[in-house]
Amino acid sequence: MIQNLIVKYFTRQASLSELDQLSKWIEDPSNKEEFIKYVKINHVIDLNVKKFGTDDSKIQLLQFIEREKRAAKMRKFRNFVKYAAVILMVLGIGYLFKNEIINSGSDTLDPKTKTAVEVVNIIQTGTDKAILTLEDGTSIDLEKGKTIQTENIKSNGEELVYDSSNKITTEIAYNYLTIPRGGQFHIKLADGTLVWLNSDSQLKYPVAFAEGTTRIVELIYGEAYFEVSPSTEHKGASFKVLNASQEIEVLGTEFNVKAYKDETNIYTTLVEGMVSVSTATTTQVLKPNQQSNLDLKNNTIIINPTNVGQEIAWRRGLFSFKSKSLQEIAMVLSRWYDVDIEFSTPELKYVKFNGVLKKEEAIEEILNSILTTNSVNAYEIKNKKITIK
Secondary structure, eight states: OHHHHHHHHHTTOOOHHHHHHHHHHHTSGGGHHHHHHHHHTOSSOOOOGGGTTSHHHHHHHHHHHHHHHHHHHHHHTHHHHHHHHHHHHHHTOOOEEEEOOOOTTOSSOOGGGOEEEEOSSOOOOOEEEEEEEOTTSOEEEEETTOOEEOSSEEEOSSEEEEOTTOOBSSOOOEEEEEEOTTEEEEEEOTTSOEEEEOSSEEEEEESSOBTTSOEEEEEEEEEEEEEOOOGGGTTTOOEEEEOSSOEEEESSOEEEEEEOTTOSEEEEEEEESOEEEEOSSOEEEEOTTEEEEEETTTTEEEEEEOOHHHHTGGGGTEEEEEEEEHHHHHHHHHHHHTOEEEESSGGGGGOEEEEEEETTSOHHHHHHHHTTSTTOOOEEEETTEEEEO
């Protein structure tokens, strides 16, 4: 049924033949109402469905499907492209991808609006990787396919697990887990607390926790999701997450902390349980589905209701952008794909975009989705630098 094709199209699961079938169906004016009905409930791409009856908007959609067909081919032959790109680089040959954007008010495409994307090298999608720094200063690279095991820890390259039977009563030794740009990692602390770390983050924590005392870790910078082992399993010992600007105290809960070095706000989102967020001058208590916003410029905390699913989508392998500016989105993408993103004009930074996209997608596919916004006409990739035009 055509409804299934629409869903498969928006979730990027349609085959090339199905995309051809959908293109032909959309060209029939009698299908307008049914298409609008299904687009309105879609959360992947924000299209101006009210104006779908115009020739311009119809052509724009058809062109977007054409780009998706090219993206589907790219996904199918991605491994081939990686090797081909290396060969082309050696030969000094430029490789061009063209993404066609509609020229408003015309049934034909103006060559000036075509997007030429020069691929000088392949930008890798983020993956599981981290650097573990031991108490003696030794650094160990953690990555997929690499197994590490010592007396107290083990790693399969995707997560790091500490020995839960190791209880100490003397001086506490600390380890650091650093997640570079283009990475993410999962760690199980010695008390059983689970922590998921996002790109460009660093966590300081004890190798083992002293019994009966407050369990303390420090999110030095970045973003982390905590699933804290209950205090009832640790003789009532509470759990604290420190940062240079705030302190979070919990008894047993799930929450997300976002405290990046290049941002002027720290966001704490409570999923379940209860936490208190404190600074040098104030303390606020969070309830589930609430978020605290600490403004580092004036040291004030504001509590707001929030969409928890959207805030922790990164842990489920998704980018969730709801009315986010391209400047905010660029910061997220730059960390995950380890790239620098700039804008050809300052106005583009404030263009809004709505979308839920998979982190496993190639950067070109993410950028093609952003091209659906009326204000963005093109992008260019050169080495590790992306320019939005």
